[in-house]
Structures are given as structure tokens and as C-alpha cells.
Amino acid sequence: MSAHGYKVVGTRPVRPDGADKVTGRAAYGADVHLAGLLYGAVLRSPHAHARIRRIDTRGAEALEGVRAVITASDFPPADAGRIIDLGEGQQTVAEVRGNMLASGKALYKGHAVAAVAAVNRHVAEEALGLIEVDYEPLPAVLTALEAMREDAPILHETLTRKELGTDTGEVSNVAEHFRFELGDLEQGLAEADVVVEREFDTATVHQGYIEPQNATALWNQDGRIHVWSSTQGAFVVRDTVAAALNVPVSRVKATPMEIGGGFGGKIRVYLEPVAALLSRKSGRPVKIVMSRQEVFEGTGPTPGSHIRVKVGARRDGRISAAYAFLAYEAGAYPGSMADCGAMCIFSPYDIANLCVDGYNIVVNKPSTAAYRAPGATNAAFAGESVMDEVAERLGMDPIDFRLRNAAHEGTRRADGPKFRRIGCVEVLEAMKNHPHYSAPLEGPNRGRGVAVGFWFNVGLASACTIGVNADGTVNLVEGSTDIGGTRASIAMQAAEVLGLRAEDVHPVVVDTDSIAYTAVTGGSRTTFATGWAAYEAAHDVLRQMKERAARLLETEPECVEYQDGVFRSGESRMTFAEVAARLNETGGPVTGRAGVNPRGAGGSYAGAIADVEVDPETGRVSILRFTSVQDAGKAIHPAYVEGQMQGGSAQGIGWALNEEYCLSPGGAMQNSSFLDYRMPTSLDLPMIETVIVEVPNPGHPFGVRGVGEANIVPPPGAIANAIYRAAGVRLSRLPMKPETVMEAIWAQRD
Amino acid sequence: MQTLTRVRAIVNEQPVEFLCEPRQSLLECLRDILGLTGSKEGCNDGNCGACTVILDGRPVNSCLVLGVEAEGCRITTIEGIARGTELHPLQRAFLNQAALQCGFCTPGLIVAAKALLDEDPDPSEERIRAFLANNLCRCTGYDKVVRAVQDAAAAGREEVPA
Numbered sequence: 001m002s003a004h005g006y007k008v009v010g011t012r013p014v015r016p017d018g019a020d021k022v023t024g025r026a027a028y029g030a031d032v033h034l035a036g037l038l039y040g041a042v043l044r045s046p047h048a049h050a051r052i053r054r055i056d057t058r059g060a061e062a063l064e065g066v067r068a069v070i071t072a073s074d075f076p077p078a079d080a081g082r083i084i085d086l087g088e089g090q091q092t093v094a095e096v097r098g099n100m101l102a103s104g105k106a107l108y109k110g111h112a113v114a115a116v117a118a119v120n121r122h123v124a125e126e127a128l129g130l131i132e133v134d135y136e137p138l139p140a141v142l143t144a145l146e147a148m149r150e151d152a153p154i155l156h157e158t159l160t161r162k163e164l165g166t167d168t169g170e171v172s173n174v175a176e177h178f179r180f181e182l183g184d185l186e187q188g189l190a191e192a193d194v195v196v197e198r199e200f201d202t203a204t205v206h207q208g209y210i211e212p213q214n215a216t217a218l219w220n221q222d223g224r225i226h227v228w229s230s231t232q233g234a235f236v237v238r239d240t241v242a243a244a245l246n247v248p249v250s251r252v253k254a255t256p257m258e259i260g261g262g263f264g265g266k267i268r269v270y271l272e273p274v275a276a277l278l279s280r281k282s283g284r285p286v287k288i289v290m291s292r293q294e295v296f297e298g299t300g301p302t303p304g305s306h307i308r309v310k311v312g313a314r315r316d317g318r319i320s321a322a323y324a325f326l327a328y329e330a331g332a333y334p335g336s337m338a339d340c341g342a343m344c345i346f347s348p349y350d351i352a353n354l355c356v357d358g359y360n361i362v363v364n365k366p367s368t369a370a371y372r373a374p375g376a377t378n379a380a381f382a383g384e385s386v387m388d389e390v391a392e393r394l395g396m397d398p399i400d401f402r403l404r405n406a407a408h409e410g411t412r413r414a415d416g417p418k419f420r421r422i423g424c425v426e427v428l429e430a431m432k433n434h435p436h437y438s439a440p441l442e443g444p445n446r447g448r449g450v451a452v453g454f455w456f457n458v459g460l461a462s463a464c465t466i467g468v469n470a471d472g473t474v475n476l477v478e479g480s481t482d483i484g485g486t487r488a489s490i491a492m493q494a495a496e497v498l499g500l501r502a503e504d505v506h507p508v509v510v511d512t513d514s515i516a517y518t519a520v521t522g523g524s525r526t527t528f529a530t531g532w533a534a535y536e537a538a539h540d541v542l543r544q545m546k547e548r549a550a551r552l553l554e555t556e557p558e559c560v561e562y563q564d565g566v567f568r569s570g571e572s573r574m575t576f577a578e579v580a581a582r583l584n585e586t587g588g589p590v591t592g593r594a595g596v597n598p599r600g601a602g603g604s605y606a607g608a609i610a611d612v613e614v615d616p617e618t619g620r621v622s623i624l625r626f627t628s629v630q631d632a633g634k635a636i637h638p639a640y641v642e643g644q645m646q647g648g649s650a651q652g653i654g655w656a657l658n659e660e661y662c663l664s665p666g667g668a669m670q671n672s673s674f675l676d677y678r679m680p681t682s683l684d685l686p687m688i689e690t691v692i693v694e695v696p697n698p699g700h701p702f703g704v705r706g707v708g709e710a711n712i713v714p715p716p717g718a719i720a721n722a723i724y725r726a727a728g729v730r731l732s733r734l735p736m737k738p739e740t741v742m743e744a745i746w747a748q749r750d
Numbered sequence: 751m752q753t754l755t756r757v758r759a760i761v762n763e764q765p766v767e768f769l770c771e772p773r774q775s776l777l778e779c780l781r782d783i784l785g786l787t788g789s790k791e792g793c794n795d796g797n798c799g800a801c802t803v804i805l806d807g808r809p810v811n812s813c814l815v816l817g818v819e820a821e822g823c824r825i826t827t828i829e830g831i832a833r834g835t836e837l838h839p840l841q842r843a844f845l846n847q848a849a850l851q852c853g854f855c856t857p858g859l860i861v862a863a864k865a866l867l868d869e870d871p872d873p874s875e876e877r878i879r880a881f882l883a884n885n886l887c888r889c890t891g892y893d894k895v896v897r898a899v900q901d902a903a904a905a906g907r908e909e910v911p912a
Contacts, residue, residue, distance in 0.1 A: 024788015
């Protein structure tokens with residue numbers, strides 16, 4: 001197959017699940033209905049930090065229509081200290097359970113403390129009001145810097161600080177301090193002609209998927225537990241339910257329903273084990289669907305952070321040293337993705353001397369979760385703002401400065417590994433050559449900014465089977481839930497191998513009983529890794545089909561060639577469909593299968609060019625024009641690659657300009673609705689121009705890198721840099737909402 | 751348990767009759783009583799638009815209408831948009847433009863866009879963006895959604911010359 005000879009890869013077929021999704025037939029988690037279904041609801045803590053002295057559920061149990069009430073004491077006995085790996089880092093059973101139903105202490109406003117199952121949602125909600133909880137409110141700590149202070153209130157009496165890999169034994173809110181180091185930072189700073197050091201703060205933001213978390217569970221009389229939910233990983237659901245309820249994984253079947261957005265936020269499990277416990281107690285299936293307020297207050301947003309960046313460069317334009325201090329709020333339990341921020345912040349650059357200090361800090365906010373390139377966007381806002389200022393001080397064009405220092409094959413990343421072939425230079429060149437970058441930008445209060453970003457992408461395990469139909473089509477069975485069109489991008493890779501049309505491959509996403517282990521849809525891995533499994537399974541089909549064709553053509557399999565859907569041996573030929581029609585007389589059905597765990601995920605670079613206008617009277621920032629550039633490696637379905645870039649850009653714009661958790665001094669979220677948590681609407685955005693760069697990943701048969709995440713990383717930095725050129729102020733705080741912009745403008749005027 | 755009230759309405763051109771509690775929203779009635787789960791609940795407070803239906807010619811958030819208020823009304827949901835076995839031009843355009851990723855906001859967007867095209871068969875980009883501003887989409891950045899509505903409008907004008 002030549003690089004340019006693809007017949008399916010690189011085309012734009014209609015997605016296989018398209019008709020269901022435009023007609024309302026696609027079944028999402030909240031659409032599950034079972035005979036005898038009960039409706040669950042969850043009682044949540046009104047305090048950000050409180051000891052739970054007593055829970056009295058008798059009033060709720062007495063209400064007509066209530067079938068079960070549970071608290072953390074209903075979890076079956078288990079080894080609380082057992083460590084489990086659920087695809088998003090390791091946690092103890094106590095932590096996994098603790099976030100589902102608080103035990104002993106409520107650690108954030110919205111922390112679940114009890115749950116009810118009743119005949120309908122209204123009765124369940126009424127019952128919540130009849131549960132009496134005796135709280136002893138405790139002082140709350142809400143930011144990373146406050147939580148690091150020695151006199152800060154402590155969240156976990158058992159959490160001790162890890163310092164550079166060693167457990168200090170000291171009880172602390174600082175779960176971990178780690179450091180990545182290359183070269184000699186002090187030496188690099190001594191060589192610098194220009195040094196810029198700035199501090200930044202970024203607010204807690206939410207993934208903002210439109211579909212709330214949901215779960216339906218049936219604890220069957222045979223002891224098996226069946227759950228249906230909207231999740232990024234059915235096997236994570238299975239394994240979490242099994243761990244939380246202390247049953248073997250083989251006792252749990254997880255059926256992934258269609259998922260209404262995730263962006264990292266639907267990896268962690270909140271409701272499934274709770275619904276299962278309610279089902280066991282009531283003997284009936286139980287469905288729980290979160291309200292929007294619960295989604296904001298009870299699920300994992302992405303960490304707020306405090307960041308300090310120092311960059312030194314020589315007069316010749318080369319960066320000689322870079323330092324970052326990343327203090328990330330993990331929320332109620334350890335795990336903040338500060339390590340990912342540290343891996344990404346300087347990855348667009350080839351820097352000999354660098355150091356990143358990362359801190360993972362617990363605070364009385366919801367336990368944070370992944371959000372599209374988790375940890376990288378906060379860091380890049382800070383890093384790219386400083387890079388822009390260094391370029392300005394050197395009198396260099398910001399893209400030329402980045403090209404002068406761009407990471408390339410052989411550059412070492414802060415955390416150690418050397419890059420294989422990457423597309424950082426190509427992304428920067430595409431930005432520089434784009435008409436947007438050279439277009440005149442006229443009018444007062446307008447400015448253009450750029451930034452770049454990196455996400456490393458992951459591989460992880462995927463399984464796939466392909467069965468051949470008698471009409472010459474195939475069915476493709478996979479375990480990756482489809483959030484953004486991956487049924488299409490996976491089926492297309494199989495079609496390319498099989499010489500079939502995209503529409504002749506019918507992909508189906510199945511439950512955990514029906515496919516081997518497949519890791520989450522996350523880390524930009526699905527088109528890369530599950531696509532690779534489909535590629536291998538398709539080759540397995542082809543090997544078997546060649547044997548069948550050989551039988552029919554009366555020759556040996558190695559004498560059969562296959563091209564463009566036709567098996568050939570000398571002058572004889574048969575099409576794929578003709579061989580498929582005769583499988584039963586040549587040995588029976590053909591099934592191809594593959595399981596992969598690829599290591600060669602190639603990181604993806606993205607860049608953004610933003611034109612803004614700043615209203616000098618109100619501080620409101622409008623996006624006039626926006627261009628997103630990203631290295632896809634190979635775009636399997638370019639329309640969905642563009643869609644990822646546009647969606648990531650829109651989320652990055654929201655993060656830059658509007659979105660934040662507004663907390664009361666006591667830690668209660670003041671804006672937990674879509675009215676007050678202001679995500680971009682169609683009226684807030686222009687068309688988002690895209691440039692797909694293709695520097696093939698040498699670690700994938702089609703060169704795929706994965707495109708889901710890197711695109712959200714540059715927008716806040718690009719917009720901050722554009723605001724500087726429009727209004728002359730460098731902002732150090734996200735979101736760059738009108739009052740933040742005005743305060744900076746006023747401060748400058750004074 | 752509350753007393754049930756009888757409601758009669760026309761849903762997707764079919765007369766329906768159902769019993770609901772006064773506190774149940776139209777969205778809840780459509781989904782849980784009539785089994786029309788195409789309308790989605792994203793916020794239940796009128797801010798996301800995933801539950802948009804056309805009620806007597808106007809797009810509304812069905813989570814903000816009580817079931818009992820639908821008495822005597824004519825309602826179109828996403829299930830009533832396709833023409834028999836043929837997709838509506840808006841539905842075709844959404845697929846051809848790849849204007850959906852997760853698809854959860856799609857029913858509301860298509861219903862709202864239909865209400866727009868019923869009123870204005872040739873809307874400007876600005877008009878489309880203003881009209882759809884009640885419908886949050888977190889996946890697409892709206893670019894392909896706006897293009898799909900533009901395409902559908904053009905296709906509609908070809909079908910029925912003004």
C-alpha cells in the first residue's frame with residue numbers, strides 16, 4: 001500500500017451510527033428502561049468539609065413508594081487498602097468507595113452521603129429530604145496554595161506527603177512533590193540574555209458534556225450484576241463495580257450505552273455501584289440519572305492551578321533554560337494530572353536545561369478527573385504566555401521564535417523519553433504559512449496571538465473481532481465506546497485492509513461479556529489502538545479468506561494474491577463476496593481477531609491563531625477569527641478530525657474567556673447551572689478554520705497519532721497573547737473574563 | 751403519589767392521550783410515558799436545549815413545559831422530523847457535514863433548526879447562530895452545525911422554489 005494509494009482511509013463516509021443519532025433512536029444511558037425499574041436519587045453534603053456524626057434514614061424508608069435506602073455502611077466488607085488500577089491511575093478501594101458514598105467525612109460540597117430507590121424520581125427526591133444527617137462542619141481549604149500551608153486544615157489524616165519519590169510520613173494535603181530535570185537550570189539561566197518570570201492562576205473548570213452521568217443496575221438473583229451506563233470505558237465500569245462491591249470481575253457485566261460526551265469526565269465511576277447496592281436491597285433494577293447541579297458539584301472537574309514559569313533565552317533566539325512550578329488542586333482525593341502538565345509544558349521546545357516541580361494537592365473541592373489533555377492546558381496557558389513575552393523581548397516574531405526552538409526527532413522530553421518523528425516544526429510552519437497569519441488585522445482594540453501545545457497520546461489494550469457475512473460484508477465487534485465518530489474511523493481501517501467499501505464494514509460496540517478487555521476511550525487512543533486491532537483482525541480475516549480462495553481456485557494459499565477486493569491465482573479470480581458466499585462449503589465461518597497493546601503512540605502537536613477584539617469599556621473579549629492546526633499523523637476520517645479540532649478549540653476558548661467554578665468562601669459552588677457556568681454558544685464563536693498536518697507516526701500501520709486532545713491546549717495561551725496585542729495587558733489568570741481584563745487595563749492606566 | 755391528570759395532544763401528527771402527575775414536565779411525559787426518548791435531558795432547567803420540541807409552531811424547551819400544559823397542543827419531536835423512510839434534509843445535512851460527534855444535543859439542534867427553517871428558509875449565518883444559541887453543543891464548536899443548517903436551507907429552497 002503506498003502512502004497515497006488509500007481507497008477508504010482519508011475519505012469522508014457517513015458514520016455508521018448516523019441515522020440513529022439524527023432520528024432520536026440512539027439509546028443513551030438515561031434511555032434504558034427495564035420492567036420493574038426503580039428510580040434512584042443521591043443525597044449530597046451541603047458542607048465542603050464536615051464530619052458525619054450520624055445518618056438517620058428511617059424517615060425516608062417510611063415514605064410510601066421508597067424501596068431502598070443506602071449509605072456507605074451498605075458496602076460489603078473488603079480490604080480497604082487494596083490498590084486497584086482503573087485506567088486513570090491507581091486508587092485504594094477506600095478512595096474509590098469514599099467518593100461514591102462518603103464514609104466518616106464529607107470532603108466537598110456535593111459529596112454523596114446516601115442514596116434512595118423509589119417508584120419514580122419525584123418520590124426518590126422527596127425521600128432525600130427525609131434523611132437526617134448530623135454534620136460537624138470543619139474549616140474548608142479551597143486552593144492549592146492555601147492547602148500547602150502548614151496550618152491548613154487537613155483533609156485526610158492518613159495521607160502523607162511523598163517528596164521526590166520518598167514517603168516522608170508527614171501528614172499533609174500535599175500528596176506528592178515530584179521533579180523532572182534535564183541539564184543544569186542555573187547554568188542555563190546564567191547563559192541567558194533575557195529572563196522572564198511570571199505567575200499564573202487557573203480556575204477549576206468542567207468538561208461540560210451535555211449528557212449527565214447515569215447508571216442502571218440489576219443485581220440478579222444468581223449473584224450476577226448487570227450495569228448499563230454512559231461511559232468512556234465499559235471495562236473500567238466492570239472493574240470498578242467489582243472492586244467497590246468486592247466481587248470477581250466475572251460477576252459483573254457492563255453494557256456501554258451511547259455516550260453524550262465525556263472529554264475525560266466519564267472514565268471515573270460514580271453511580272454504577274450505588275445503583276447496584278440499591279438493586280440488591282430492593283430486588284429490582286434501579287436507574288440513577290444526575291441532575292446538572294449534581295454533575296457540576298458531584299463529578300470530577302479539572303484541577304485549578306497555581307503556576308510559576310521562568311524562561312531564559314540568548315540574544316540569538318535560543319532558549320537556554322526553562323523552569324516551571326505547577327501546583328495543581330487534586331480535589332478531595334490525590335491525583336491531579338500535574339504530572340501530565342509537567343510532561344507537556346515545554347514539549348514544543350528543544351531545551352537543554354530545564355526543571356519542572358509538580359505538586360499534587362488535595363483541597364475541599366470535587367475529586368478532579370481528566371479533561372481533554374488533562375493538566376496540559378493550564379500549563380500551556382502559563383508557558384505560552386511567557387514564551388510570547390520572551391519572543392517580544394528578543395524582538396522576534398512569535399512563530400519564528402518557536403521555530404528557532406522547536407522540538408524535533410531526538411529532542412528529550414522533560415520526563416526523559418526522546419521523541420521519535422514528531423510534527424512540531426510542520427505545525428508551526430503551517431501556522432506561519434496560513435493566510436490567517438498574514439491577513440491584515442485592522443481596527444482599534446484588536447490583536448492576534450499564537451500558541452502551540454502538545455499531548456503525548458497513549459496506546460493501551462484493545463480487542464477486535466471481525467466476522468465475514470455471506471454477502472461479502474463484515475461485522476466488526478469492538479469494545480471502545482464511540483464518543484466522536486470512532487466507529488467510522490475504526491471500520492475504515494478494516495475496510496482499507498479488506499479492500500471493501502467503508503459501508504461494507506458494520507461496526508458494533510458491545511458489552512464486557514462479548515469482547516476481550518479494551519481500555520478506555522481516552523488519551524486520543526481509540527482510532528490509534530482500536531484501529532490497529534481492527535487492522536490486525538482484518539489481516540487475520542484476509543489470511544483465512546486466502547485459504548478459502550485457494551481451495552476454490554484449486555491452488556495453494558501462498559499462490560493467491562489479493563487486491564482491490566479480488567483474489568487472483570494466475571488467470572483465475574474470485575471476488576471477496578464470491579468467496580464469502582461459499583464459506584460454509586470451504587470450512588465454515590471466518591472470524592478474524594486481534595488483541596493489541598501498542599507502545600508506539602506518537603504525540604500530537606497543535607497550534608492556534610486567534611484574533612480578538614477587546615472592548616475597552618467593558619473588558620469583553622470577542623473572538624473575530626480562529627484557526628486550529630494539528631498534526632494528525634494520518635487523518636482516517638478528515639471530517640471527524642476537523643470536528644475534534646473545532647470542538648477542542650471551542651472548549652479552549654470557553655476555558656480562556658468564561659468558564660470557572662465560582663465558590664463561596666465556604667466552598668459551595670455558586671454557578672452550578674448552564675445559565676451561570678457559561679460555556680460558548682453558537683453566537684459566541686466564529687467558524688473555526690482547521691489545517692490538518694500529516695506527519696505519519698512511524699508507530700502505527702497507517703501513521704495515526706490520535707487527535708482528540710492536543711487541540712484544546714493552545715487556545716488560552718493564544719487568546720492571552722492576542723489580548724496583549726489588542727489591549728497592551730498581559731493577563732495571568734483564567735478565565736480572562738471582562739472584570740479580569742478591566743482590572744488589568746485599569747491597573748495599567750494607574 | 752399525586753393525582754393523575756388526563757392529557758390529549760397531537761404528537762408527531764398522531765393523537766395521543768396519557769395520564770400524568772401535575773408536577774411532571776412535558777419532557778418527562780414524552781420520555782417516560784410515551785417512550786419518545788429522542789428528546790434529551792441535559793439540564794432540566796431550560797439552558798441546554800437538548801429537549802427542544804416544536805409546540806404549536808414554536809420551539810420550546812420541553813423540560814420547562816408541564817405535561818398538563820400540552821393539553822390540546824400540536825407537538826413535533828425529533829421522532830417526527832423524518833419523512834417516512836426518508837431523512838429530512840436537515841438530518842441528511844447533519845450526516846454529510848459530520849455535524850455531530852456524541853450526538854446527544856443533535857435531536858434538539860435539528861428540531862430547533864427545523865423551527866428556524868420553517869420560519870426563514872434562507873437564514874444568514876448570524877441568524878442561524880442567534881437562533882441556535884439556546885442549544886448547547888460541547889463537541890463540535892458549532893462550525894459544522896451551522897454549515898449543515900446552511901446546506902439544508904439550500905436543499906430546501908431547491909425542493910420548494912419560492
